Amino acid sequence: MHIEQSLTPRFPDVNVEELRDAWLDILKRARLVQHHKITREELSVREHMSLVLRRLQGRRFVEFEDLFETQRGPQVMVVTFIAMLELAREHLIELTQAEAFAPLYVRLAYQPS
Template sequence: MNDNSVIETNEVQPIARICGEPLLEIPQDLYIPPDALEIFLDTFQGPLDLLLYLIRKHNLNILDIPMAELTQQYMAYVEMMRVDQLELAAEYLLMTALLIEIKSRMLLPNPKTETEEEHDPRAELVRRLLEYEQMKYAATRINDLPQASRDFNVIQVWVEQQAAAQIPNISMDDFRNAWAAILTRAKINRHHQIKRETLSVRAYMSQVLRDLGGRDQVEFYELFSPAATIAEVVVIFLAVLELAKELLLEISQSLDSDIIYVRSIDAAS
Protein backbone atom coordinates (compact mmCIF):
# COMPACT_ATOMS: atom_id res chain seq x y z
CA MET A 1 0.00 0.00 0.00
CA ASN A 2 1.37 3.37 -1.04
CA ASP A 3 1.67 5.84 1.84
CA ASN A 4 1.01 8.70 -0.56
CA SER A 5 -2.50 7.37 -1.17
CA VAL A 6 -3.53 8.29 2.39
CA ILE A 7 -3.86 12.03 2.87
CA GLU A 8 -4.70 13.30 6.30
CA THR A 9 -6.45 16.64 6.51
CA ASN A 10 -6.71 18.67 9.68
CA GLU A 11 -8.92 21.50 8.55
CA VAL A 12 -10.11 23.96 11.18
CA GLN A 13 -13.89 24.28 11.16
CA PRO A 14 -15.19 27.89 11.26
CA ILE A 15 -17.13 28.92 14.35
CA ALA A 16 -19.38 31.23 12.30
CA ARG A 17 -19.80 32.79 8.88
CA ILE A 18 -20.17 36.52 8.36
CA CYS A 19 -21.38 37.60 4.90
CA GLY A 20 -20.35 34.17 3.63
CA GLU A 21 -16.81 34.43 4.94
CA PRO A 22 -15.73 31.83 7.57
CA LEU A 23 -14.74 33.10 11.01
CA LEU A 24 -12.07 30.81 12.46
CA GLU A 25 -11.60 32.48 15.87
CA ILE A 26 -13.30 35.00 18.10
CA PRO A 27 -11.92 38.53 17.67
CA GLN A 28 -10.03 39.82 20.67
CA ASP A 29 -11.86 43.18 20.63
CA LEU A 30 -15.37 41.61 20.50
CA TYR A 31 -17.66 43.28 23.03
CA ILE A 32 -20.34 41.08 24.64
CA PRO A 33 -23.07 42.99 26.57
CA PRO A 34 -23.70 41.80 30.14
CA ASP A 35 -27.28 40.71 29.36
CA ALA A 36 -26.34 38.82 26.21
CA LEU A 37 -25.60 35.59 28.08
CA GLU A 38 -28.66 35.79 30.34
CA ILE A 39 -30.33 32.44 30.91
CA PHE A 40 -34.01 32.55 30.10
CA LEU A 41 -36.31 30.42 32.18
CA ASP A 42 -39.11 28.36 30.68
CA THR A 43 -42.06 30.54 29.83
CA PHE A 44 -45.38 29.73 31.47
CA GLN A 45 -48.92 30.73 30.63
CA GLY A 46 -49.85 31.34 34.27
CA PRO A 47 -49.54 30.00 37.80
CA LEU A 48 -51.36 26.75 36.98
CA ASP A 49 -48.98 26.15 34.09
CA LEU A 50 -46.00 26.59 36.41
CA LEU A 51 -47.51 24.27 39.04
CA LEU A 52 -48.21 21.61 36.43
CA TYR A 53 -44.64 21.93 35.14
CA LEU A 54 -43.19 21.44 38.63
CA ILE A 55 -45.41 18.43 39.30
CA ARG A 56 -44.42 16.71 36.07
CA LYS A 57 -40.75 17.66 36.39
CA HIS A 58 -40.36 16.16 39.87
CA ASN A 59 -42.73 13.21 39.24
CA LEU A 60 -45.20 14.25 41.92
CA ASN A 61 -48.58 12.62 42.27
CA ILE A 62 -51.13 15.24 41.24
CA LEU A 63 -53.83 13.49 43.32
CA ASP A 64 -51.62 13.49 46.44
CA ILE A 65 -49.52 16.64 46.20
CA PRO A 66 -46.78 17.13 48.85
CA MET A 67 -47.61 20.76 49.54
CA ALA A 68 -44.41 21.58 51.44
CA GLU A 69 -42.13 20.49 48.58
CA LEU A 70 -44.31 22.00 45.87
CA THR A 71 -44.67 25.34 47.69
CA GLN A 72 -40.90 25.60 48.18
CA GLN A 73 -40.15 24.93 44.50
CA TYR A 74 -42.90 27.26 43.35
CA MET A 75 -41.67 30.15 45.51
CA ALA A 76 -38.12 29.67 44.20
CA TYR A 77 -39.34 30.06 40.60
CA VAL A 78 -41.48 33.06 41.48
CA GLU A 79 -38.50 34.74 43.12
CA MET A 80 -36.40 34.24 39.98
CA MET A 81 -39.17 35.65 37.78
CA ARG A 82 -39.75 38.57 40.10
CA VAL A 83 -36.16 39.75 39.65
CA ASP A 84 -36.46 40.20 35.89
CA GLN A 85 -40.22 40.34 35.24
CA LEU A 86 -41.82 42.33 38.02
CA GLU A 87 -45.10 42.74 36.12
CA LEU A 88 -45.68 38.97 36.25
CA ALA A 89 -45.32 38.73 40.01
CA ALA A 90 -48.91 39.74 40.96
CA GLU A 91 -50.81 36.68 39.72
CA TYR A 92 -48.02 34.35 40.74
CA LEU A 93 -47.89 35.82 44.24
CA LEU A 94 -51.63 35.23 44.57
CA MET A 95 -51.05 31.53 43.88
CA THR A 96 -48.19 31.59 46.40
CA ALA A 97 -50.59 32.80 49.07
CA LEU A 98 -53.02 30.04 48.16
CA LEU A 99 -50.32 27.37 48.39
CA ILE A 100 -49.21 28.65 51.81
CA GLU A 101 -52.83 28.62 52.99
CA ILE A 102 -53.33 25.02 51.84
CA LYS A 103 -50.05 24.02 53.45
CA SER A 104 -51.08 25.65 56.73
CA ARG A 105 -54.50 24.02 56.73
CA MET A 106 -52.89 20.63 56.24
CA LEU A 107 -50.58 21.19 59.23
CA LEU A 108 -53.41 22.23 61.55
CA PRO A 109 -55.63 19.57 63.13
CA ASN A 110 -58.95 19.09 61.40
CA PRO A 111 -61.61 18.26 64.00
CA LYS A 112 -64.75 16.75 62.51
CA THR A 113 -68.08 15.56 63.76
CA GLU A 114 -69.78 12.27 63.00
CA THR A 115 -72.00 13.86 60.34
CA GLU A 116 -69.16 15.69 58.54
CA GLU A 117 -66.82 14.08 56.05
CA GLU A 118 -63.12 14.82 55.97
CA HIS A 119 -62.34 17.56 53.46
CA ASP A 120 -58.96 17.67 51.73
CA PRO A 121 -57.72 21.30 51.42
CA ARG A 122 -55.97 20.32 48.18
CA ALA A 123 -59.17 19.16 46.46
CA GLU A 124 -59.99 22.47 44.77
CA LEU A 125 -56.40 22.97 43.59
CA VAL A 126 -56.26 19.42 42.21
CA ARG A 127 -59.53 19.99 40.33
CA ARG A 128 -58.21 23.19 38.74
CA LEU A 129 -54.93 21.51 37.78
CA LEU A 130 -56.68 18.55 36.13
CA GLU A 131 -59.01 20.82 34.18
CA TYR A 132 -56.10 22.99 33.06
CA GLU A 133 -54.13 19.92 31.99
CA GLN A 134 -57.04 18.71 29.86
CA MET A 135 -57.45 22.10 28.20
CA LYS A 136 -53.71 22.36 27.57
CA TYR A 137 -53.66 18.89 26.00
CA ALA A 138 -56.64 19.78 23.80
CA ALA A 139 -54.98 23.04 22.73
CA THR A 140 -51.83 21.12 21.80
CA ARG A 141 -53.84 18.66 19.71
CA ILE A 142 -55.58 21.52 17.91
CA ASN A 143 -52.27 23.30 17.31
CA ASP A 144 -50.84 20.11 15.74
CA LEU A 145 -53.58 20.13 13.10
CA PRO A 146 -52.57 21.58 9.72
CA GLN A 147 -53.26 25.30 9.63
CA ALA A 148 -53.61 27.59 6.65
CA SER A 149 -50.74 30.05 6.10
CA ARG A 150 -48.61 27.99 8.51
CA ASP A 151 -48.50 24.44 7.14
CA PHE A 152 -50.08 25.06 3.75
CA ASN A 153 -51.27 27.90 1.56
CA VAL A 154 -54.82 28.29 0.31
CA ILE A 155 -54.98 28.82 -3.43
CA GLN A 156 -58.09 30.26 -5.04
CA VAL A 157 -58.58 30.06 -8.78
CA TRP A 158 -61.29 32.08 -10.51
CA VAL A 159 -62.71 30.34 -13.55
CA GLU A 160 -65.25 32.21 -15.63
CA GLN A 161 -67.81 29.66 -16.66
CA GLN A 162 -71.45 30.17 -17.46
CA ALA A 163 -73.65 27.38 -16.18
CA ALA A 164 -76.11 26.03 -18.69
CA ALA A 165 -79.75 26.23 -17.70
CA GLN A 166 -81.00 22.77 -16.82
CA ILE A 167 -84.70 22.21 -17.45
CA PRO A 168 -86.08 19.14 -15.71
CA ASN A 169 -87.13 16.15 -17.79
CA ILE A 170 -90.82 15.65 -18.45
CA SER A 171 -92.68 12.76 -16.88
CA MET A 172 -94.66 10.36 -19.04
CA ASP A 173 -97.88 10.99 -17.08
CA ASP A 174 -97.76 14.73 -17.74
CA PHE A 175 -96.98 14.13 -21.41
CA ARG A 176 -99.93 11.72 -21.67
CA ASN A 177 -102.25 14.23 -20.01
CA ALA A 178 -101.13 16.95 -22.42
CA TRP A 179 -101.85 14.63 -25.35
CA ALA A 180 -105.31 13.83 -23.97
CA ALA A 181 -106.07 17.54 -23.63
CA ILE A 182 -105.11 18.15 -27.27
CA LEU A 183 -107.31 15.29 -28.41
CA THR A 184 -110.22 16.69 -26.41
CA ARG A 185 -109.77 20.06 -28.05
CA ALA A 186 -109.54 18.46 -31.51
CA LYS A 187 -112.85 16.59 -31.03
CA ILE A 188 -114.67 19.90 -31.17
CA ASN A 189 -113.85 20.15 -34.87
CA ARG A 190 -114.91 16.63 -35.74
CA HIS A 191 -117.57 16.01 -38.37
CA HIS A 192 -119.26 13.02 -39.92
CA GLN A 193 -118.21 13.64 -43.49
CA ILE A 194 -115.90 10.83 -44.50
CA LYS A 195 -113.09 11.73 -46.84
CA ARG A 196 -109.61 10.46 -47.45
CA GLU A 197 -106.72 12.64 -46.35
CA THR A 198 -103.11 12.01 -47.20
CA LEU A 199 -101.01 13.27 -44.30
CA SER A 200 -97.23 12.85 -44.29
CA VAL A 201 -95.40 12.54 -41.00
CA ARG A 202 -92.20 13.74 -42.69
CA ALA A 203 -93.96 16.82 -44.00
CA TYR A 204 -95.23 17.69 -40.54
CA MET A 205 -91.76 17.04 -39.08
CA SER A 206 -90.45 19.74 -41.37
CA GLN A 207 -93.36 21.98 -40.42
CA VAL A 208 -92.63 21.55 -36.70
CA LEU A 209 -88.95 22.40 -37.24
CA ARG A 210 -89.96 25.52 -39.18
CA ASP A 211 -92.28 26.55 -36.35
CA LEU A 212 -89.43 26.13 -33.87
CA GLY A 213 -86.86 27.88 -36.05
CA GLY A 214 -85.47 31.06 -34.55
CA ARG A 215 -87.36 30.57 -31.26
CA ASP A 216 -85.88 29.55 -27.94
CA GLN A 217 -88.74 27.28 -26.95
CA VAL A 218 -92.52 27.05 -27.40
CA GLU A 219 -95.26 25.49 -25.39
CA PHE A 220 -96.28 22.04 -26.46
CA TYR A 221 -99.87 23.18 -27.12
CA GLU A 222 -98.73 25.84 -29.61
CA LEU A 223 -97.66 23.14 -32.06
CA PHE A 224 -101.30 22.13 -32.51
CA SER A 225 -103.64 24.55 -34.21
CA PRO A 226 -107.05 24.89 -32.51
CA ALA A 227 -108.66 24.25 -35.91
CA ALA A 228 -106.70 21.03 -36.50
CA THR A 229 -108.63 17.82 -36.97
CA ILE A 230 -107.98 14.67 -35.01
CA ALA A 231 -106.03 13.20 -37.90
CA GLU A 232 -103.80 16.28 -38.10
CA VAL A 233 -103.32 16.24 -34.33
CA VAL A 234 -102.23 12.58 -34.46
CA VAL A 235 -99.79 13.21 -37.30
CA ILE A 236 -98.30 16.27 -35.58
CA PHE A 237 -97.92 14.27 -32.38
CA LEU A 238 -96.18 11.46 -34.28
CA ALA A 239 -93.95 14.04 -35.95
CA VAL A 240 -92.93 15.44 -32.54
CA LEU A 241 -92.17 11.96 -31.23
CA GLU A 242 -90.15 11.12 -34.33
CA LEU A 243 -88.13 14.34 -34.03
CA ALA A 244 -87.44 13.61 -30.37
CA LYS A 245 -86.36 10.08 -31.31
CA GLU A 246 -83.95 11.44 -33.92
CA LEU A 247 -82.61 13.96 -31.32
CA LEU A 248 -83.74 16.92 -33.39
CA LEU A 249 -85.81 18.50 -30.61
CA GLU A 250 -85.98 18.44 -26.83
CA ILE A 251 -89.09 18.08 -24.64
CA SER A 252 -88.96 19.46 -21.11
CA GLN A 253 -91.16 20.72 -18.31
CA SER A 254 -90.99 23.76 -16.02
CA LEU A 255 -90.19 23.32 -12.34
CA ASP A 256 -92.67 25.83 -10.95
CA SER A 257 -95.53 24.87 -13.30
CA ASP A 258 -96.72 21.90 -15.34
CA ILE A 259 -96.16 23.62 -18.68
CA ILE A 260 -94.45 21.39 -21.26
CA TYR A 261 -91.94 23.05 -23.59
CA VAL A 262 -90.49 21.98 -26.92
CA ARG A 263 -87.38 23.40 -28.51
CA SER A 264 -85.05 22.39 -31.30
CA ILE A 265 -81.64 20.97 -30.50
CA ASP A 266 -79.96 23.76 -32.52
CA ALA A 267 -81.62 26.39 -30.32
CA ALA A 268 -80.73 24.48 -27.13
CA SER A 269 -77.04 24.33 -28.08
Protein backbone atom coordinates in the same frame (compact mmCIF):
# COMPACT_ATOMS: atom_id res chain seq x y z
CA MET B 1 -58.97 25.86 -8.47
CA HIS B 2 -61.30 26.93 -11.30
CA ILE B 3 -64.57 25.10 -11.86
CA GLU B 4 -66.39 25.75 -15.11
CA GLN B 5 -70.17 25.95 -14.92
CA SER B 6 -72.55 25.37 -17.78
CA LEU B 7 -74.53 28.43 -18.88
CA THR B 8 -77.29 26.25 -20.28
CA PRO B 9 -80.07 25.79 -17.70
CA ARG B 10 -81.05 22.19 -17.05
CA PHE B 11 -84.78 21.63 -17.14
CA PRO B 12 -86.48 18.64 -15.54
CA ASP B 13 -87.14 15.73 -17.84
CA VAL B 14 -90.70 15.31 -19.05
CA ASN B 15 -92.16 12.01 -17.96
CA VAL B 16 -94.52 9.86 -19.99
CA GLU B 17 -97.57 10.60 -17.84
CA GLU B 18 -97.20 14.36 -18.25
CA LEU B 19 -96.75 13.99 -22.00
CA ARG B 20 -99.84 11.75 -22.15
CA ASP B 21 -101.90 14.25 -20.09
CA ALA B 22 -100.88 17.12 -22.37
CA TRP B 23 -101.83 14.99 -25.40
CA LEU B 24 -105.24 14.11 -23.93
CA ASP B 25 -105.94 17.79 -23.22
CA ILE B 26 -105.23 18.63 -26.87
CA LEU B 27 -107.52 15.83 -28.08
CA LYS B 28 -110.26 17.08 -25.77
CA ARG B 29 -109.97 20.57 -27.30
CA ALA B 30 -110.06 19.11 -30.81
CA ARG B 31 -113.35 17.33 -30.11
CA LEU B 32 -114.95 20.70 -29.40
CA VAL B 33 -114.27 21.90 -32.95
CA GLN B 34 -114.58 18.57 -34.72
CA HIS B 35 -116.63 18.47 -37.91
CA HIS B 36 -118.09 15.15 -38.92
CA LYS B 37 -116.91 15.08 -42.49
CA ILE B 38 -115.34 11.86 -43.73
CA THR B 39 -112.43 12.25 -46.12
CA ARG B 40 -109.33 10.28 -46.92
CA GLU B 41 -106.15 12.23 -46.51
CA GLU B 42 -102.60 11.04 -47.01
CA LEU B 43 -100.51 12.40 -44.15
CA SER B 44 -96.73 12.35 -44.04
CA VAL B 45 -94.87 12.22 -40.73
CA ARG B 46 -91.77 13.63 -42.46
CA GLU B 47 -93.77 16.62 -43.77
CA HIS B 48 -95.09 17.29 -40.29
CA MET B 49 -91.58 16.98 -38.87
CA SER B 50 -90.49 19.73 -41.28
CA LEU B 51 -93.51 21.82 -40.34
CA VAL B 52 -92.73 21.55 -36.62
CA LEU B 53 -89.08 22.49 -37.24
CA ARG B 54 -90.14 25.52 -39.31
CA ARG B 55 -92.55 26.65 -36.58
CA LEU B 56 -89.74 26.47 -34.01
CA GLN B 57 -87.24 28.44 -36.14
CA GLY B 58 -86.29 31.76 -34.56
CA ARG B 59 -88.23 31.04 -31.37
CA ARG B 60 -86.69 30.11 -28.05
CA PHE B 61 -89.60 28.01 -26.77
CA VAL B 62 -93.06 27.13 -28.10
CA GLU B 63 -95.78 25.75 -25.88
CA PHE B 64 -96.45 22.09 -26.74
CA GLU B 65 -100.16 22.72 -27.34
CA ASP B 66 -99.47 25.59 -29.76
CA LEU B 67 -97.85 23.20 -32.25
CA PHE B 68 -101.15 21.43 -32.91
CA GLU B 69 -103.75 22.62 -35.40
CA THR B 70 -106.87 21.42 -33.59
CA GLN B 71 -109.16 22.68 -36.34
CA ARG B 72 -107.62 20.19 -38.81
CA GLY B 73 -108.87 17.22 -36.82
CA PRO B 74 -107.48 14.35 -34.80
CA GLN B 75 -105.74 12.63 -37.74
CA VAL B 76 -103.47 15.63 -38.36
CA MET B 77 -102.92 16.00 -34.62
CA VAL B 78 -101.84 12.36 -34.32
CA VAL B 79 -99.37 12.74 -37.19
CA THR B 80 -98.01 15.96 -35.64
CA PHE B 81 -97.62 14.17 -32.30
CA ILE B 82 -95.78 11.27 -33.96
CA ALA B 83 -93.61 13.81 -35.82
CA MET B 84 -92.64 15.45 -32.53
CA LEU B 85 -91.82 12.08 -30.94
CA GLU B 86 -89.62 11.26 -33.94
CA LEU B 87 -87.90 14.67 -33.77
CA ALA B 88 -87.22 14.14 -30.06
CA ARG B 89 -85.90 10.63 -30.74
CA GLU B 90 -83.55 12.08 -33.36
CA HIS B 91 -82.46 14.78 -30.84
CA LEU B 92 -83.66 17.59 -33.12
CA ILE B 93 -86.09 19.02 -30.55
CA GLU B 94 -86.25 19.02 -26.77
CA LEU B 95 -89.35 18.83 -24.60
CA THR B 96 -88.97 20.74 -21.34
CA GLN B 97 -91.04 21.55 -18.31
CA ALA B 98 -90.17 23.92 -15.45
CA GLU B 99 -91.88 21.80 -12.79
CA ALA B 100 -94.44 19.05 -12.37
CA PHE B 101 -97.84 19.93 -13.86
CA ALA B 102 -96.43 23.05 -15.54
CA PRO B 103 -96.96 23.56 -19.28
CA LEU B 104 -94.73 21.58 -21.64
CA TYR B 105 -92.48 23.54 -23.97
CA VAL B 106 -90.71 22.51 -27.15
CA ARG B 107 -87.51 24.01 -28.50
CA LEU B 108 -84.96 23.22 -31.16
CA ALA B 109 -82.14 21.12 -29.74
CA TYR B 110 -78.78 22.80 -29.45
CA GLN B 111 -76.80 22.27 -32.65
CA PRO B 112 -73.08 23.17 -32.37
CA SER B 113 -71.71 24.99 -35.42
